[in-house]
Amino acid sequence: MKARRNGRGSNDAPHGCENDSLSGRVLAKLVPLNLRASGTEDGMTVVSARSSEWVKPVTQQDPASAIIEIDRVSQVFQTSARKDHVALSDISLTIEEGAFVSILGPSGCGKSTLLYIVGGFVSPTSGAAKMKGQAITGPGPDRGPVFQEFALFPWKTVLGNVMYGPRQQGVRVTEAEAQSRALIEMVGLKGYENFYPKELSGGMKQRVALARTLAYHPEVLLMDEPFGALDAHTRTRLQNDLLDIWERDRKTVLFVTHSVDEAVFLSDKVVMMSKSPGRIRQVIDIDLPRPRRRNELLLDPRYQKYVVDIERMFDESDEAGAPA
Template identity: 75%
Template sequence: MQVVSLRSDAHAESDPLSGRKPASAMIEIEHVSQRFQTSGKQSHLALSDINLTIEDGAFVSILGPSGCGKSTLLYIVGGFVQPTDGVAKVKGKAITGPGPDRGPVFQEFALFPWKNVLGNVMYGLRQQGVKKAEAEARGRKLLEMVGLKGYENFYPKELSGGMKQRVAIARTLAYDPAVLLMDEPFGALDAHTRTRLQNDLLDIWDRQRKTVLFVTHSVEEAVYLSDKVIVMSRSPGSIKEIVDIDLPRPRKRADLLLDARFQKYIVDIEKMIDDGGKDDL
C-alpha cells in the first residue's frame, strides 16, 4: 500500500522502528473535576480530581464501566465540555474550546447527511481555508487511504457502518489534528468490521504517529491498540490505575492472541474493573 503522508512538519515522520523521539507532553489534565446538575438541587460528580499527562505520539486508551466519565474526560480535552474545576491543556495551552488541533471521531459517526462522502472529508479543509481544487485532491487521497476509493459521490446513508466510520476518520484526519479523540469509535460495529478497522487504525497511526486518546469499554481492544491503558472507576469517576502495555509494535492480532503477555494484560485489567464493580455494590 502506498504511504500517504499528510503532515508537512517533520515530527510526524519519526520512524516507528527506531523508537520515539524525546517524549514531550501533548495533553496535560490537572485536577479536573466535572459536576453535572441533575434534577433540582442535586448534582452528580462525574469526574473527581483527574490528573493525567499524555505524551506526544502516544496511543492511550481510557477504559472503564459505563458511567465512569470516560467520555466526559474526552469531551473536556475536545473542548466540547468545560470542566467544573481544574484545567486541561494541549501543547501547554489551556483548552478553551474545540479546535482543529484535536479531531474527534464519535461512535455515532456524526457525518453530515447533506454532504456526500467527498464533501464530508473536504469540509474541514475548506474550513481551514484550503482552495477547493486542493481540498478535493487531498480528500480523494485520504479516501483512498481509508479504502474508500470510488465512493466519493456516495451519501453517508448509502454506506455500511464500517464505511461510515472510515469516512469519519478520513474527515478528521483531513484537517491534520495533532490529537485524535476517539469516543468508542468501533462500538457500533460488528465484530468482524471492528477487527478490520482496528488494524487499519494501527496502520494509519504507525505512519502518522498522532497522539490518540481512545475511549472504549473493550479490554481486548484497549490492550491491542494502546501504549497505555487508563483504567477508571465509577462514582465518582476517577483514575484507578494506569497500565503500560509493553508489547512490541507493529502488532499482529494473530500473534498477540497467542501471546501470554497479551492474555495476562487482559486478565489483569478485567480484574481491576471487576473490583471497581464490587466497590459500587
C-alpha cells in the same frame, strides 16, 4: 520521527503513573529511528535482541514532551432530582506526544466527558485541561474528534464530508479534493466518493468520519468509542486499519473504550477509570511490540496477561465498589 517511549524494559506488571513517567523519561532515550523496521515478522523477541542497534540518544527533542495535560479536572452534572452527579473527580493525566492512550472504564465513569473536556466541547466544573501548555477554552482544529455516532454531514457526499475541514481551513478546492481523495483511498473507500452517508454501512461511515477528521491534520485524535456501534467483525477490521494508519504517522490518540481487548490491542498506555465518582484507578503501560498484528498478538502471553489482569482489576473494583 517523534520521540516515543517504547516501554522496553519496563516491567510486565501494571504500575502506577508516577513510576511510569519516570521510567518514560529514561526509556525515551531508546528510540528506534525506524519504527516500521523495528518490529518485523518475528515479533517481540527480535525487537529486544535488536534493540541495541536502534538505541540512539535523542538530544534535540524533549523525550517525553507532554501534549495534553489534564490538571485536577472535576465535572459535576446536575441531575433532574437536584442531586449532583459527580462524573469526574479530580482527574490528573498527562498525555505524551505521539502516544496512543486509551481511557478504559465501565459506562458512566465519565470517560467520554473527559474526552469532551480535552476537545473543548465541555467545560470542566473545576480544574483545567491544557494542550501544548495552552489552556483549552473551546474546540479547535488541533484536536479532531471521531464520535461513536459518526456525526457525518448527511447532506454532503463522502468527498464533501472529507473536504469540509480543509476547505474551512482555507485550502484551495483542487488541493483539498486531491488530499481528500487520497485519504478516502487510505481508509479503503475508493469508489465511494460520491455516495451520501445514508447509503453507507456503519463501518463505512466510521471510515469516512476518520478520514474527515484526518483531513484537517489535527495534532491529537480524540476517539469516543468509535467502534462501539459496529458489529464484532467490522470492529476488528477497523481496529486493524486504524493501527495501520496510526503506525504511519503516529499522531497522538486519545481513545475512549469500554473494551479491554481493544484498549490493550491498540494502546501504548491504558488509563483505567472507575465510576461514581469517575476517577483514574490505574495507568498501565502496554509494553507490546509494534507494529502489532492481531493474529500474533492474540497468541502472545503478555497480551493475554494484560487483558486478564485488567479484567480482574475491574471485577475486584465491582465487588469493592458496592454501594456504601
